[in-house]
Amino acid sequence: MATGIELEINGKRYPVSYPPDTPLLYVLRDELGLTGTKYGCGEGMCGACTVLINGTARRSCQISVSAAVSRAIVTIEGLEKNGALHPVQQAFLDAGAFQCAYCTSGMIMGSVSLLQSNPNPSKEQIVRSLQGNLCRCGTHPRIIEAVQQAAGKMRERVK
Amino acid sequence: MHKFALGRRDFFKLFGAGMAVFAVARDVSAMQETAPTPHGYHSAELPKEIGAWLHIGEDGTVTGFVGKAEIGQNVRTSLAQTIADELGVSFASVRMVLGDTALTPFDAGTFGSRTTATMTPQLRKVAAAARDLLLEKAAKQWDVPADKLVAGDGKIADPASGKSLRYAELAREDLGEHKPPAQDPIKPASQWTIAGQPVPKTDALDFVTGRHRYSTDLRPEGMLYGKVLRPPSFGATLIAYDDLAAKALKDVVLVHDGDFVGVAAPTVAAAQAALAAVRVQWKEVPQISDQEIFLYLKKNAQPSKEERFRQTKGSVADGLAAAAHTLDANYAVSYIAHAPLEPRAAVAQWTGGKLTVWMGTQRPFAVRDDLADVFRVPEKSVRVIVPDTGSAYGGKHTSDAGLEAARLARAAGGRPVKLVWTREEEFTWAYFRPAGFIEIKSGIAADGKLTAWEFHNYHSGMSGIETPYVVANQHTEYHQVPLVLRSGSYRGLAATANHFARETHMDSLAQTASMDPLEFRLKNLSDARMRAVLEAGATAFGWPRKKTGDGQGFGVAAGYEKGSYVATFAEIAVDHKAKTVVLKRLVEAFECGAIVNPDGLRNQVVGAMIQGLGGALFEAIQFQNGRITNNHFSSYRVPRFRDVPEIEAILLDRKDIPSAGAGETPIMAIAPSIGNAFYDATKVRLTSLPLQPELHLPGEKTPSPS
Numbered sequence: 001m002a003t004g005i006e007l008e009i010n011g012k013r014y015p016v017s018y019p020p021d022t023p024l025l026y027v028l029r030d031e032l033g034l035t036g037t038k039y040g041c042g043e044g045m046c047g048a049c050t051v052l053i054n055g056t057a058r059r060s061c062q063i064s065v066s067a068a069v070s071r072a073i074v075t076i077e078g079l080e081k082n083g084a085l086h087p088v089q090q091a092f093l094d095a096g097a098f099q100c101a102y103c104t105s106g107m108i109m110g111s112v113s114l115l116q117s118n119p120n121p122s123k124e125q126i127v128r129s130l131q132g133n134l135c136r137c138g139t140h141p142r143i144i145e146a147v148q149q150a151a152g153k154m155r156e157r158v159k
Numbered sequence: 160m161h162k163f164a165l166g167r168r169d170f171f172k173l174f175g176a177g178m179a180v181f182a183v184a185r186d187v188s189a190m191q192e193t194a195p196t197p198h199g200y201h202s203a204e205l206p207k208e209i210g211a212w213l214h215i216g217e218d219g220t221v222t223g224f225v226g227k228a229e230i231g232q233n234v235r236t237s238l239a240q241t242i243a244d245e246l247g248v249s250f251a252s253v254r255m256v257l258g259d260t261a262l263t264p265f266d267a268g269t270f271g272s273r274t275t276a277t278m279t280p281q282l283r284k285v286a287a288a289a290r291d292l293l294l295e296k297a298a299k300q301w302d303v304p305a306d307k308l309v310a311g312d313g314k315i316a317d318p319a320s321g322k323s324l325r326y327a328e329l330a331r332e333d334l335g336e337h338k339p340p341a342q343d344p345i346k347p348a349s350q351w352t353i354a355g356q357p358v359p360k361t362d363a364l365d366f367v368t369g370r371h372r373y374s375t376d377l378r379p380e381g382m383l384y385g386k387v388l389r390p391p392s393f394g395a396t397l398i399a400y401d402d403l404a405a406k407a408l409k410d411v412v413l414v415h416d417g418d419f420v421g422v423a424a425p426t427v428a429a430a431q432a433a434l435a436a437v438r439v440q441w442k443e444v445p446q447i448s449d450q451e452i453f454l455y456l457k458k459n460a461q462p463s464k465e466e467r468f469r470q471t472k473g474s475v476a477d478g479l480a481a482a483a484h485t486l487d488a489n490y491a492v493s494y495i496a497h498a499p500l501e502p503r504a505a506v507a508q509w510t511g512g513k514l515t516v517w518m519g520t521q522r523p524f525a526v527r528d529d530l531a532d533v534f535r536v537p538e539k540s541v542r543v544i545v546p547d548t549g550s551a552y553g554g555k556h557t558s559d560a561g562l563e564a565a566r567l568a569r570a571a572g573g574r575p576v577k578l579v580w581t582r583e584e585e586f587t588w589a590y591f592r593p594a595g596f597i598e599i600k601s602g603i604a605a606d607g608k609l610t611a612w613e614f615h616n617y618h619s620g621m622s623g624i625e626t627p628y629v630v631a632n633q634h635t636e637y638h639q640v641p642l643v644l645r646s647g648s649y650r651g652l653a654a655t656a657n658h659f660a661r662e663t664h665m666d667s668l669a670q671t672a673s674m675d676p677l678e679f680r681l682k683n684l685s686d687a688r689m690r691a692v693l694e695a696g697a698t699a700f701g702w703p704r705k706k707t708g709d710g711q712g713f714g715v716a717a718g719y720e721k722g723s724y725v726a727t728f729a730e731i732a733v734d735h736k737a738k739t740v741v742l743k744r745l746v747e748a749f750e751c752g753a754i755v756n757p758d759g760l761r762n763q764v765v766g767a768m769i770q771g772l773g774g775a776l777f778e779a780i781q782f783q784n785g786r787i788t789n790n791h792f793s794s795y796r797v798p799r800f801r802d803v804p805e806i807e808a809i810l811l812d813r814k815d816i817p818s819a820g821a822g823e824t825p826i827m828a829i830a831p832s833i834g835n836a837f838y839d840a841t842k843v844r845l846t847s848l849p850l851q852p853e854l855h856l857p858g859e860k861t862p863s864p865s
Contacts, residue, residue, distance in 0.1 A: 018426065026427055030384070035376035036369015038549075040500050041582040045792035048500055076369035089367040096359060099762050100231025101366035102500040102549030108367065127800040134792070136500045136550055137231050138769030139762060140803045 010078025020066035025049045036076035047133030050106035057113035076105040091150035099137035111147045177216040178333035180285040210264025211281040219327035221253045226266025228258040229547040233759035236361045244354040245286035247311035258545030260527045268522035272721040272820025288339030296329045348753035348814040357758030374519045375504045385567040385578035386430040388420035392785030399440035423567045423576045446785035456596045456617045460638035468637045478611025478632030482602025490660035491847040493779035494591040501549020502585045507564035508575035518561045519548035529558040553648035586790035592649030595619020597660040607672040620653025623720045628683040651823040654720045662716035662831035692726040696748035700728035712840025716831035722819030723751035727828035729836040740852040748809040752816035764808045764825040771829030773798040
């Protein structure tokens, strides 16, 4: 039951057969097997399903397939470049910024989006930016530390 | 109870030739508040056996087998550290097989902060036995006494001759099924080299790349998506069922079995559509609502003959009579939800008469037994595998999702079925940390020494019920009450409720005695470990502190439970004009014996502090007529980035004391420390959780539930 819809995800084109009003999250996870993006609430309240759409963090449970057509979608699986981790992934690793790590994909995608628009965020700006992402294990201080570390590394790289 | 499902031949076939050491011991304190039953959830006597297996492969890979589950507490790392340390191999050469009923020894469950306390000595025992066997083998081969040889770095060396042999070579073709000797000394913590170090989380790379597969991520070939029809309210029964329209849908597996109605279909949307096409009628029953819960708990206490519910020393009446001051007060705690970010989920598949279930659970063997029982198959026909799980906090003890997925899969003709609870199902059909009502009567002498202590807990539980303070005359009692909402384990169990009541009351007594709250506690304490955490926390916090502004408040609370000690200090800022209360700072000193992994421990302690401030300040389940009325993250508030204050955790490393668990105790003193800080700022005493301090500022008129 092809719908003729294609999505561009992590630089690759994927034909999609789920109905166009399906939230992107379920297409990513169930149809395409990109399970790095997580289901946490399906209501845009937890941030576990955060992906980048045209470079901006969006809740994939709140955006339909049809609204994602012709846009560049990036998921956690698309952050590595030539086998090297994205600086935000590396910073989360270095800071040990996870426990059960179920929120980690969404936290990383939200942080990547923040650092693209603001390379040198204050702590308050990080807090505001990630306020919609839940970590139930209480790893928040280390997540903030990881974002700050990544910001430093990325600024160095640009210099 | 111990069943080695895997035959010896199968074991070596799966893991390769090599040497294997198996050990089974008894856990002396497996009494545990655990999975809820219709009658209550308290104090199941669990099987006391704890097992551990170790395999040294031909390629030098060491595998530890433990029936515990990795739920974010980082035991996959800390247990491997322990094995590497005792055996004398690199951390990288050790891998852990956890929570798999076909591969790991029986285990009652991952709860009660028991993993470190029981598994550390157990794994050290098997590792020490394996090391000694390897020493003996080398000694025999070289014809030298074993005590002249040295084990370490993955090899046995003979310093005299310069010869050495790798463990892998010595283990090759051993194929023995060894048991450790009854007495075999293990390394004291002072000699640890790999344990005690901040080793990063195992498989961390898989988590930052999204490659790790949680139960919810599994997609075996041919998998169907399951959905279950939930009743409109608790206790509702099915009185009419019509599936004519649903049956007409293609590719849908429909199950109607008693009150259970569920479907499986190739997509979630198809499953939802099928469920919507089923027409049903439910009969509902009247239920208690949240407004009346505390009165209900007090009124419906059930007299019990169980002696372990009561403890008496001296005479409370005499103690009260001798007191210079007495104080009566009541305290209440609300139901709260675990809200693990990965919802309850399972994938089930029947192959022939055999069932495999992948599920995020803290009790894989209990789930296996439940599945075997419900589907009337032998236990050996059921295998439960726990992928590293998206947290649990005591919330993943029951078998629900596994039973539901397996029921649907049984009708799906061999195709696997995945069932992922929605967030709304999570908030409604799981179970809660029970509500509780607590009464305290106490007396102090003129010098501030406690003379009498009477403590009654209704419903919430016995954990942490015993006072750590020195009181000659005391009575503590736990009163069971039939369940209102389905209730069960939650990180720290009732210790949070009992510490909230006790430590709030101690603060009131300090006030009555006109003493500094810390000084008052120290005056009534003899336990050196508890004094040590209080003193370490006070130094870091800067207690006693001078107020430097209006609305500032400082509070302290402390306690011990499950072999570990905690003292928490809180600072809050009250803005009377804006009617806001901000938690500014939390400092916590924690001690759990010898620290196995300081990095993982810090994550657990800070995590408990942040999780604890949710239950302290704002988390509460609301319910009316058998329905949860705040079953979404939009209406059930949990801590977010903005709620996190400045946090400092001081970890005391006691290498002379056996390692205890750390998942729970760090949460217990958060709520009373914050409540006490609020009192310090406002002179308003808060006695129920959540504190919701902004509703209780001086001049506000909000009735307290107690």
